[in-house]
Amino acid sequence: MNEAVxxxxxxxxxxxxxxxxxxxxxxxxxxxxxVVEIDGAIAGCISAYLQGCGRLDPKRSRILQxxxxxxxxxxxxxxxxxxxxxxxLIRMAELIGRPEESVTSSS
Incomplete structure (x- = not known):
């Protein structure tokens, strides 16, 4: 988990x-x-990510992307x-979807 993300x-x-x-x-x-349905789906994934303290299961990760x-x-x-x-919404999906290695190596 990347705390900055x-x-x-x-x-x-x-x-x-x-x-x-x-x-x-x-x-x-x-x-x-x-768009209303897409917004709801992506919002659910972002909420799950935040509730999971920076972790998201593979199924929600695919939905998000x-x-x-x-x-x-x-x-x-x-x-x-x-x-x-x-x-x-797109920015949050990009942040969450980045592999941790690429986030830490670009810092």
Whole structure:
């Protein structure tokens, strides 16, 4: 477990929970999935990561990465708060999904 990553995800998650849901995200129709459902799935994975003190089981790790890829595809169509909301989720998924060796070797 990398404490710096856990700390950054904790801060981003608190920011995310404090932000209002962007109305723009209700209007994004995408063949990659419903943004509301993707948001719920990724939020569950991030919550599990934080409750596990920086550990995430392989199944949730895969779900997290699939959701982040889906959000990456949707991101170019978003503006303002919608884009910020999605970027924050993607950033947390990237942090959590990084192998610990690459995080520690880049520090």
């Amino acid at each position: 856990l700390d950054e995800v904790t801060v981003l998650w608190a920011e995310h929970l404090g932000a209002p849901w962007p109305d723009e995200l209700y209007r994004v129709d995408d063949r990659n999935g419903d 699939v959701c982040a890829r889906d959000l990456q595809k949707i991101l170019p169509r978003l503006r303002d708060e919608g884009a910020q909301h999605v970027r924050r």
